[in-house]
Amino acid sequence: MAYSPLVRELMEAFRCLPGVGPKSAQRMTFTLLQHDRAGARRLARALEDAAQSVGECADCRNLTEAERCPLCLNDRRDPAVLCIVENPSDVQALEDATDYQGRYFVLKGRLSPLDGIGPGELGLEALEARLQGGGVREVILAISPTVEGEATGQYIAQMARDAGVSVSRIAHGVPLGGDLDYVDAGTLSHAFAGRGQYQ
Amino acid sequence: MAYSPLVRELMEAFRCLPGVGPKSAQRMTFTLLQHDRAGARRLARALEDAAQSVGECADCRNLTEAERCPLCLNDRRDPAVLCIVENPSDVQALEDATDYQGRYFVLKGRLSPLDGIGPGELGLEALEARLQGGGVREVILAISPTVEGEATGQYIAQMARDAGVSVSRIAHGVPLGGDLDYVDAGTLSHAFAGRGQYQ
Known part of the structure; x- marks a missing residue:
């Protein structure tokens, strides 16, 4: 194995991210260590802080470190x-x-x-x-x-x-710009049954 | 903005990784916070340790936290x-x-x-x-x-x-499994000029 223990550990730790395989993990490791240590430290702090403090909003269950999230606190x-x-x-x-x-x-x-x-x-x-x-x-x-x-x-x-x-x-139907040919039968049937007055 | 400050900061910090845009950063943030806090903490530690300690090998300049990398220390x-x-x-x-x-x-x-x-x-x-x-x-x-x-x-x-x-x-030429039709002219010219005895 050509990598030192800390480099290897960082490569393996990146694998917890969704969509990151061995090649991406290697690329992320080398990019940060060679060109962006400040970014690496910032990411480390952000991960640690968020993992430590972020819970869920008491009203809406959205992720937030406060008791209530910004949207639930918004009086308007x-x-x-x-x-x-x-x-x-x-x-x-x-x-x-x-x-x-x-x-x-x-x-x-x-x-x-x-x-x-x-x-x-x-x-x-x-x-x-x-x-x-x-x-x-x-x-x-x-x-x-x-x-x-x-x-x-x-x-x-x-x-x-x-x-x-x-x-x-919310309405289900044909997406904007969607071609009827390419829309699946379930969606098309929903869209047909849920038709509205032409305006 | 629907995100709390720590969640937003984590999303922005992920952008330092190569190939990670706003959507991937959002997905990484939510996946870690909802399903893998242990992974987030491990990644935070690995980033911090590597950013802190990894330097370069005194002999080969490869990344390592020791004075010399595992390959340069290998007597064989x-x-x-x-x-x-x-x-x-x-x-x-x-x-x-x-x-x-x-x-x-x-x-x-x-x-x-x-x-x-x-x-x-x-x-x-x-x-x-x-x-x-x-x-x-x-x-x-x-x-x-x-x-x-x-x-x-x-x-x-x-x-x-x-x-x-x-x-x-190292030799430059047509890659294994490569179709001559699809190889660029420079590579083909290199491969032709560098032809070897058929074995």
């Missing part, structure tokens, strides 16, 4: 509208693409009993208490339309109806 | 044969592919006067002293055949000849 956002998403990255995607001004709730997963992921793992008891509490007027489901996503959506929709809260979900 | 490797490579990763590539049993010298770059990279930056004074010292019998050039690589190779070859050391370089 309507707490009566709640958008349910699967992942923290979905929150940013919606913030970038829409002018939504309500709050979020991050499931961090989908119901999947076979993998041991039940309502408790997704924080659905807390969500139910919040819906029953009466502060929420509308729930918007922005969950991906997979089998498990649909099951999760139905479970939450039932909870919302039981609490007398109206439920909507 | 012939110190009279010296293979010159550009990068630390080339050492591992040659170790994996060949049964070479000599030593290496890592340039960490190529002569490029316009970028301010001269013989000093590549450690060529030390190399010259070593060649003049008389302990080296053969120099093998394993430098990539670019314009700057060729210039660097010629410079080192001249140094070796001045010291009475024989010089060879």
